[in-house]
Amino acid sequence: MISQPLIGKAALITGGARRIGRAIALELAKAGADVTITYRNSRTEAEETLQLINQLDRQAVALECDVRSESSVRSAVANSINFHGHLDVLVNNAAIFESAPLDQLSVEQWDAVFETNTRGPFLAAREALHHLRASHGRIINIGSLGGLRPWAGHAHYCASKAALHMLTRAMAKAFAPDVVVNCVAPGWIDFGEEEAQTAADRFAAKTPMQRNGTANDVSQAVVFFASSSDFITGQIMAIDGGLGL
Template sequence: MQLRGRAALVTGAARRVGRAIALRLAAAGCDVAVHYATSRAGAERTADECAALGVRAVAVRADLAEAEACAALARDVLARFGRLDVLVNNASIFEPMTLEELDVARWERTLRVNLTAPLLLAHAAAGALRAARGRVVNLCDVAVERPWAGHLGYIVSKGALDTLTRALAVAFAPEVNVCGVAPGVAAWPDHYDDEKRRGLTNRIPLRRAGTPEEVAAAVHFLLESGDYITGAILPVDGGRRLV
């Protein structure tokens, strides 16, 4: 699928990986809706940078923990662009949560943002995506293969997102391809200190962290070159899942 002249919604695109994805799609000629929840200034900067590449770009706000907000977000993007060809579900909540410190409200909000929102957005955009013979890419995580006990809500939601990706690939076939990209370390969490970063890097076979731009390149590949790929989850982890 050629991206030039298409329209995409990228959730959580104000910074980090989402920002890199939005800029990569804009550079390929795709109009971009830059979703944010609280980072308005960052989203507006990302949208401005996308627009400087010669495409239409807007910053759009929605609380993805709310079902109606997901439906309204899809309607808003369709109203602005008149089409929606690409949905990239990147937004997520990444917070520490152990069994001993389980907080039901935080657990439920994490699952709503990380798992339910991608489903609701795909549902709300289904007509437009089918008409465009479009693409859905979900941002997963290779960590689900070796779950972290310290981030229960996040890891469970991402494991379920793997399954949702495959289920949507079947549900949308043959009109829409649905895939996942599963980064390893691509953008360090703000609360990771240098020692923790070095320790994690030393466990990666390629001995370095990835970059948001490398994740964005994988998303771009699936969108433009993945005509015969659906239901697949592409790891971008420097081999971290292997050890």
């Protein structure tokens, strides 16, 4: 029998239409949760993800949402509550990853990354907090190994994820004892993209576990935080096969 520790729970995953977000949505559904996913530009992928969740006999809805916008986030949280009736798990996954030389970064590039990667999780958590307090729920932020280790070609991304890690810890203190807050920080995740194969091979060779991470590695960590003891809070869990050691 498959363990379903999240039966009766409702989860909201920002950026849940594809890649890591899709894997998280499906893993939460396999664990028994009904699911809301948000998307900004990935409507077709969102519909595909809904079909996959429905095949798992879970209730699911996809909502268009721009996590940079206060009103858009407020609307998405309200519509998720209207659909499920409650909210137990918020996964702040929506993010921008960009490469750029630090000495050539524009203010617009810097702000765009922080608007999505740091302000977005703040807005989603703030809007969901009342409902999560009522359910003694969980917030799980998706950080990055780049928030723990400096990557010279991704300074604005690294800084935004480091800020999200600190925001996780601040939320854990501010929202306790009603809401548990943790963070999953993936290292290199291999999506099987041909254009990234050279880099993937290089990272796998540098990783103690001699392979790259998968979206499933990340999603299993999310389910752990969604269903584990409420005495585990304020933690940043690196999912990197030892790459950051």
